[in-house]
Amino acid sequence: MDFLFPENLNDFQGCQKSRGFLNMKTEKISSIRDGTAIDHIPADVTFKVIEILNLEGIKSAISAATNLKSKKMGKKGIIKIGGKYLTSEEVNKIAIIAPDASVNIIEDYKVKKKQQVSLPDELNKIIKCSNPNCITNVEKVPGKFRVKNKDPVKVKCLYCERDMKKEEIVLL
Amino acid sequence: MESLGGEVLGFDDAEVTSAKKGETLWDTAKMVEKYCDIIVIRHPVEGSARLTAEVSSKPVINAGDGANQHPTQTLLDLYTIQKVKGKLDNLHIGLLGDLKYGRTVHSLTTALSHFNPTFYFIAPPALQMPQTYLDELEEKGIKVVIEKDLTKVSKKLDVLYVTRIQKERFPDPVEYEKYKGFYKIDKKILPHIKKGLKIMHPLPRVDEIDRSLDETEHAIYFEQAANGVPVRKALLALCLGLEKH
Numbered sequence: 001m002d003f004l005f006p007e008n009l010n011d012f013q014g015c016q017k018s019r020g021f022l023n024m025k026t027e028k029i030s031s032i033r034d035g036t037a038i039d040h041i042p043a044d045v046t047f048k049v050i051e052i053l054n055l056e057g058i059k060s061a062i063s064a065a066t067n068l069k070s071k072k073m074g075k076k077g078i079i080k081i082g083g084k085y086l087t088s089e090e091v092n093k094i095a096i097i098a099p100d101a102s103v104n105i106i107e108d109y110k111v112k113k114k115q116q117v118s119l120p121d122e123l124n125k126i127i128k129c130s131n132p133n134c135i136t137n138v139e140k141v142p143g144k145f146r147v148k149n150k151d152p153v154k155v156k157c158l159y160c161e162r163d164m165k166k167e168e169i170v171l172l
Numbered sequence: 173m174e175s176l177g178g179e180v181l182g183f184d185d186a187e188v189t190s191a192k193k194g195e196t197l198w199d200t201a202k203m204v205e206k207y208c209d210i211i212v213i214r215h216p217v218e219g220s221a222r223l224t225a226e227v228s229s230k231p232v233i234n235a236g237d238g239a240n241q242h243p244t245q246t247l248l249d250l251y252t253i254q255k256v257k258g259k260l261d262n263l264h265i266g267l268l269g270d271l272k273y274g275r276t277v278h279s280l281t282t283a284l285s286h287f288n289p290t291f292y293f294i295a296p297p298a299l300q301m302p303q304t305y306l307d308e309l310e311e312k313g314i315k316v317v318i319e320k321d322l323t324k325v326s327k328k329l330d331v332l333y334v335t336r337i338q339k340e341r342f343p344d345p346v347e348y349e350k351y352k353g354f355y356k357i358d359k360k361i362l363p364h365i366k367k368g369l370k371i372m373h374p375l376p377r378v379d380e381i382d383r384s385l386d387e388t389e390h391a392i393y394f395e396q397a398a399n400g401v402p403v404r405k406a407l408l409a410l411c412l413g414l415e416k417h
Contacts, residue, residue, distance in 0.1 A: 133238055135219035139196050156304075159219025160240055163304040 029063040035082040037104040037111075038094065043067045045097045046077025052093045052171055058084060073100070080106075093126050093171055095119045099151055119150045127155070130168045134160035176405055176414070181207055201227040210411055213237075231411040239273040245374050246279035248403040252396045253331060256370050260284070264328050266292040269335035269355055269380060271301040273342070276374040277335055281305055290315045292325045296354055298347070299337070322355065326364045332357075334373045334380055358382035365390070372396050 041049055046066035055062055060083035070076040086094075086103060094101055095117040105113040123145040129136050136143040136159050144158040153166040173180050197220055204211060205228040213221050214235035221234030221241075236242045254260055265284060267277045271293055281291065281301065291309065293301045293316065300318065309316050319325050326332070334357065342348035356379055357371070373381055373393040385391050408414075 131218060133216075133218050135197065135217050135223045138217050139198060139223070141198065141223065157219070159222050160238070161218070161304070162302075163307065 029065045029078060029080060030061070031109055032061060032063070032080045032082040032106055033109055035060070035080065035084050035106050036086050037078065037080045037106055038086075039076070039078050039102045039104065040070070040073060041066075041077035041079065041094075041098045041101050042073065043075035043077050046079065048097055049077070049079060049094055049101075052097070053079075053081075053086070053090055055079075055081065060084065089126055091117055092120060092123060096123075096127070096153060096166065096169055096171070099153065119147050119153065121147055123147060123155060126172055128170050128172055129157040129160060129162065130164050130170060131157065131160045131162045134162070136160075173408060175401075176408060178209075178408075182212075197223060198227055204228075205230045210408065233407065233411065236275055239275055239278075241279045241282075242275040242374075243279050244400075244404055244407060245276045246283045247407065248396065248400045249276070249280050249333070249372065249374070250283055251403050252372065252392065252399050253370075255399070256392055256395075257330065260287040262288050263330045264290045264292065266294055266322070266325060266329040266332040267301070267335070268294045268322060268332060268357075270299050270337045270351075271295045271335070272299045273338055274335045277301070277333065278305060280333065281309070285309060285312055285314050288314070290317070290328075292317045292319060292329060294319050294322050294325065294355075296320055296351060299351060299354075322357070322361070323364050326361060326369075327366060329366065329369055332365070332369060332371050334371060334377075336373075336376070336378055336380055352378075356380055356382065357385065359384045359388075361385075362388070362390075 038049065043066050046064065050064060058081065060081070062082065063080045064078065066077035067075050068078060085105060091103060094103070096119065099117065099119065101117045103115050103117055104111045125142045127143065127145060129143050131137065134157060135141065136157070145155040146158055148154045148156050148163065153169070154163055155169065156163050197215070197217075201211070201224045208230060210231045210233065211224060211228055212233045212235050213224050215221065215237050218238035218240040221232060221237045225232040234241060234243055236245075250260060253263070257263065267281070271277050272295070282305070284291075285308070291314065295301070297320065306316065317325060334355070337348070337352050337354060339348050339352070359382070369390050370392050371381065371385065371390045373396070375393060375397050377393070381391070381393070
């Protein structure tokens, strides 16, 4: 996995070496032929998205950058994953921590489909209840959660009926 | 159930069941449903009744799941309030004691929120009503007063619902010792309440309501407990499709 320094330096526009450092006028990361590009990730959760998608096990090319300038967000992260298309569960996990991210399906270097992540009305099997005395934790049964609010994120466990804010949510 | 002509199979101590051997609630529910027409479950873990209802094909009544809910208590509480006050709407309801771990007040708050009440949650800060309920009440536009001194709000109340500081709900026994006996009401409260105030309690009580109040016109907790019989009979009949009989 490369961070900011892809194999082909020609992918950087306006790059020049200066005193041994790369002086990037325009920040851009490698294109991928087929796969998924996730854009508009809040800069502070870029690595969290990499973690929840379990990208360490992927053999194909992955590029990621964070703290990129963004007119919309101030700073953002981008992740490009070659040869992989996200499942709906993975998209839902991203939506919890990066509700404004966009997921682009790439085919033959072109954006085939663009979609905004969006939290569904129910989250099942991707998060766990924060209440240790909830039956889902005592008996290890899959949890069910209703999304009460999408921004800021608030979910309710349908078993113990406790609410969880974004910072209390534990991803499975 | 017996006065309806039915039988009760069951246990009130998990020690005598296969739960002691490690059987899950899931498996217990799958087994029990084969032997009965309706399941009534009281369990120390939150969400247990819902899981039982998902597993079982028979009707399931939640008789209390941990610190979450106690809906049948709420049905009889609503019935009691309706009987003594002639209405449920627009009342000033004080809830006193352990509001954090008290499943009766959680269920009662949810139910009464449909009747445009003003709630007075009277408890020490560590035992106040959980934020989940406060948020839901705010969304519904229900007025809530948070207070720790009963005397500051007692004159406004139509109903005062007193709860026990529950030792079994405290994960930390040291914390329980700090709060037990925090609220005790006795005849000294009488000059500070409305003439028509009704005092309720889901029972059992320990020492939070002094016996000197029992014979006053305000105390209705024993009548409240007695209302549990017809209410629960009606609920059982409804769940078993017997309401026409």
